[in-house]
Amino acid sequence: MRNIILVTGGAGYIGAHVCKALSRCGYLPVAYDNLCSGNESHVKWGPFEEGDIRDTARLSEVIQRYRPGAIMHFAALIQVGESVSDPAKYYDNNVNGSLSLLQAARAHDIRHLVFSSTAAVYGMPQGEAINENHPLVPINPYGRTKLAMENMIRDFADAYGLKYAILRYFNAAGADVDGELGTAYKVDTHIVPLLMKVAAGEMSEIKVFGTDYASRDGTAIRDYIHVQDLAEAHVLALRRIRERDESLTLNLGTSEGHTVQEVLEKVREVTRRPVPSRATARRPGDPERLVADASRARDVLNWQPRHSDLHTIVSSAWDWHLKKTSPDTWNNISVRTAAGVA
Numbered sequence: 001m002r003n004i005i006l007v008t009g010g011a012g013y014i015g016a017h018v019c020k021a022l023s024r025c026g027y028l029p030v031a032y033d034n035l036c037s038g039n040e041s042h043v044k045w046g047p048f049e050e051g052d053i054r055d056t057a058r059l060s061e062v063i064q065r066y067r068p069g070a071i072m073h074f075a076a077l078i079q080v081g082e083s084v085s086d087p088a089k090y091y092d093n094n095v096n097g098s099l100s101l102l103q104a105a106r107a108h109d110i111r112h113l114v115f116s117s118t119a120a121v122y123g124m125p126q127g128e129a130i131n132e133n134h135p136l137v138p139i140n141p142y143g144r145t146k147l148a149m150e151n152m153i154r155d156f157a158d159a160y161g162l163k164y165a166i167l168r169y170f171n172a173a174g175a176d177v178d179g180e181l182g183t184a185y186k187v188d189t190h191i192v193p194l195l196m197k198v199a200a201g202e203m204s205e206i207k208v209f210g211t212d213y214a215s216r217d218g219t220a221i222r223d224y225i226h227v228q229d230l231a232e233a234h235v236l237a238l239r240r241i242r243e244r245d246e247s248l249t250l251n252l253g254t255s256e257g258h259t260v261q262e263v264l265e266k267v268r269e270v271t272r273r274p275v276p277s278r279a280t281a282r283r284p285g286d287p288e289r290l291v292a293d294a295s296r297a298r299d300v301l302n303w304q305p306r307h308s309d310l311h312t313i314v315s316s317a318w319d320w321h322l323k324k325t326s327p328d329t330w331n332n333i334s335v336r337t338a339a340g341v342a
Contacts, residue, residue, distance in 0.1 A: 002069040004028045005238070006062070006110075008053055008101060009074030010046075011038030013183050014116060014172055014227055018072060019045045020181065021231035022238075030066050032059070033075065042181055053097035059104040070112035070238060071105055073098070076146070079189060080120070083142035094145035095152070102156050111161060112242050113153065114234055117168045119251070121147045124287050131293035132168070132249055139285050150249075163247050165237035170223040170253035170292045172230055174313040175320035182320030191263060192224075192313065196321040199271040206275065208260055210282035221257035221289040226307035226316070236301040248300060253292025254308045263310065270314045 005022055009015040010031025015038070019029035023045035031043045034052040047066070051058040053075045076094045077083070083090045105113065120143030122134045138144045156162045173192040175182035183193045197203040211218040233252050241248060268275045297303055307316070 004030060004066050004068045006030050006032060006066065006068040006071045007074065008032045008071065009038065009076065009116070010072075011035060011040055011043050011048065012074055013038075014169075014230060015072075015074035016042035016044075016181050017176060017227045017231040018074070018234045019043070020176065021228075021235050022046075022072075025235050027235075029072075030062070030068060032062055037077075044180070053101050054093065056100040056104050059101060060107060063104055063108045063110070067108075068110065070114070070242060071101070071110055072114045072116075072234060072238070073101060074116045075101075076116070076149070078118075078142060080140050080142045081189070083140055083145070087141035090141050090145045091148075095148050098149045098152055102152060102162075105162070106156065106160055112163050112238070114165045114167065114238050114241070115149065115153055117150055117166050118143065118146050119168055119170045119253075119290060119292065121150065121168060124285075125290055128289065129255060129291050129293040130251065132251055132296060157247055163241045163245055165234075165241050165247070166249040167230075167234065167237060167297075168249070168251050168292075169230060170225055170251070170290065172227050173224045173317065174226040174228065174307065175316040176228060177307060177312070177316050179319055179323055182317065182324065191222075191260065192267075192317050193321070195264065195267045195275060195314075196271075196317055198277075199267055199273040199275050199318070200321060200325060202325075204276065206264065206277045207280050208264070208277050209280055209286060211279045212282070213288040215259050215288060217259050217261040219260035220286060221259050221291065223253040223255070223257055223291040224263070224308065224310065224313055225253050225292075225305060226313050228307050229305040232306075233297060233301060233303050236303050240301060250297040250300065251292040251294045252297055253294045254305050255292055255294045257289060257291040258310055263314070266310045266314045267318075270311065271318050 007029045011033035022029045029046040032049045049062045123137035123139045153164050198206045
């Protein structure tokens, strides 16, 4: 049916937030996930179907049961370091899994797909802000698998009439502002959730990789986009490609950069905790600046990030961390904040 959307990776961090956004807009999301990094408790707005995207027969069974009008594809392995040490795992899951999904979609005549891609397909940035015409030269297996997935989607589009939205994220961060969702990864390497752990005393310190960049404070600059703003962009992209029967490739970011040190200071301000840090050497391949030119997404989708100021990103992540680790503490903080006391 037209309003049913199959969401692969729908129990994961971004996938679950997209399921909520879909539900708010009148869609029924069907979350399909193997739970290797997702969390079934985050599936709250539609049915859950456990399965692996490499299992074409299982995908076909689920598609036949629900008859979705479109697919949103988030199911992928995303750890850059692991992709370097075990590239076979990434090519198998990300590339072979995407081929399996596309074959199932084609067999059931599903003609619209929204794909979760990444700024990692660009590689080292050439210039201040990266637009969609930037050369595609990924520097690690994770980025190369994502680019292979993009190319596969385009080839299916050319040959079989598929219409797609390829959405390239920069640094997804934050948590649902209603406090219903947050990070779902079993192992997280992203800076904001790691800082939450340091602030909560679950980690002793955060490592700052490189303090000698030519930035305003010597630390690397990144474009942080709130996960809820990402989710809203996905729904807009889905509507666009279905209503106009066209394909899109868009960056999703704020077009604004924050240094690692600025994020660290904001976490200290929001949490009122010391948050120890330790400067260490740059990591090989880390660019000094990674910021989106997201003007095309704003123009084409009429989309404007509403929650991506650094304070909202950090405060929503902190609220979520408190809620999942100490619900009573979170409820007390919520009451005080609502009363204007905090």
